[in-house]
Amino acid sequence: MNTLTHSPLAYAGSKHRALRWLLPLFPRDINGFVDLFCGAANVVANMADCGPRYANDANPAMIDIWRTLQHYDPAGLEREVDRLIARWGLDSHDPATFNRFRDHYNTCGGSPVELFVLAVHSFNQQIRFNSAGAYNSSSGKAHHWFTPTVRENLRAFIPRIRDVEFTCSDFTVFDFTRLNADGFVYADPPYTLGTAVYNDRPHGTTPWTVDDDRRLFTLLDELGAHGIRFALSNVMEHKGRINEPLQEWVESRGLLVYGINIDYASCNYQNRNRQHATQEVLVTNYRPDGFSQDTLF
Template sequence: MKKIRSPLFYVGDKYKLMPQLSNLFPNNINTFYDVFAGGGSASINTFAKKHELNDLDQKIIELHLFLQKETQNLNVFLDKMYEIIKFYGLSHSEIKINSKINELKKEFKKTYFSKYNKEFYIKLREDYNENKNRNDLLYLLLIYGFNHMIRFNSQDKFNLPVGNVDWNKNVTSSLKNYSRWVNKSNISMFNLDFESFVNTRNPVKNDFFYFDPPYLISFSDYNKLWNEKEEFRLYSLLDDLNERGIKWGLSNMVQHKGQQNNILLEWAKKYNEYSIKSNYISRFDNSIKKNSIEVYITNFNGEKLIKEN
């Protein structure tokens, strides 16, 4: 199966794991509920009659809605974005790598784009912070920012530094794929806590809930508000769905950098657990690759639902 990357290039993005996960999802999904949608890779790579994507992060939902509207007319959108890139003087390697970048490349082998873009990026960031309804600028900040992340400080100012990345051909091709997905799908977006989202759905036969929560034992910006209490709240919701005969799947990590999620290991015994091969690498710590065990847990094994706990 060809995997498609979301144009949000989200941290913790599931796109590389989707060929394995898709094999474990039910066939003929009616509504696919992507409860912790993030960049939306699970939805983009799953065929369903309807997609409902939810995330607690308001900005990520805003960006999805922005891209869903703009990519309906992709060429017009691309032209607009290319104009803004030109206006700020940012590099645009999809079109051209200029001589100054080539010079910087010799001296700064791993940081030449960030050296080139730093000042232009800061101007872009200032302009966005002055005008927060400019989602076009926010999307560019994501493309040119450190690790493609979105981060705001306590004063609600976007505060991520420039990254060693720019608008290359992968950005355009991911937007093309996203646009195709949007145009052929029936999509709804929600900005709710996971429990409220799930409890306000009215699932019918062949609906499927996919959960990709922050992992208790790993670190990223969106893990800040996740803790053992949240973990238990999630498991009790999953038990409840199971008792109601509703199909779900959960991605998670049982081992990471010497830590083990014992709450998960204990709870998961009553369900089906599959190990997922991951080639997750952190740019800071290659050891993560060897120390992490990713799993997929489901109350559905292709034939039947587990209805009793």
């Protein structure tokens, strides 16, 4: 496996900490990869030797950023970010500098690079817009700025998304005819169980609900019927509550379920602490190489 790269943007529901468990569960012979809910693009950026790569998300701000940044040479992009930081005097100890830059972005219809710089300096790096479409995240103060780590992540990340085709649509609208039987679809939707933060929604869209989960199950069923392999990230159990719609779907279709224990040194379900607050899982319609037994069901 290549060295893992992290998105330069933190993101609610980001899979960067789960990658080392997820990637070994993906098929090895992929020709055509879709990251259907790409968010901060952590997963697609770490896919290599898999043919054409597609990344979709319903969040237009996110997709605008990646579509723009992917064409920069990393050194040139760093210079542009440094120039903006200097131009606006962005100072992590002085939120007023952030507010002035944000006002400029909102009045002048700023560029995706400006939005990226705003996001890097925002509270929790959250990209938020009010109902009028104005950027309204607050300053990340001393916690979120263009740190050496973010700079390093940006430098490594850009070349890894260079040839990705980004699309912005509801997941049902994605054109799956681009995939053939060697294709693979990874779905990482917002979670409905016990994860209010994950259910952050892009401006102009409605919150993710159990009905959306069912729409997604139907779509994945159709992909499976066309012989396409898929993997779905989700939460099966949270503080003793079971995700019943997910469990019913998995059982009725005979899908495989792998525990993803981000905080533990193993993804073997048997080893996990049963009191652990949230059981993240990867549901697959194929048996990953080298994982014959360790399924939840």
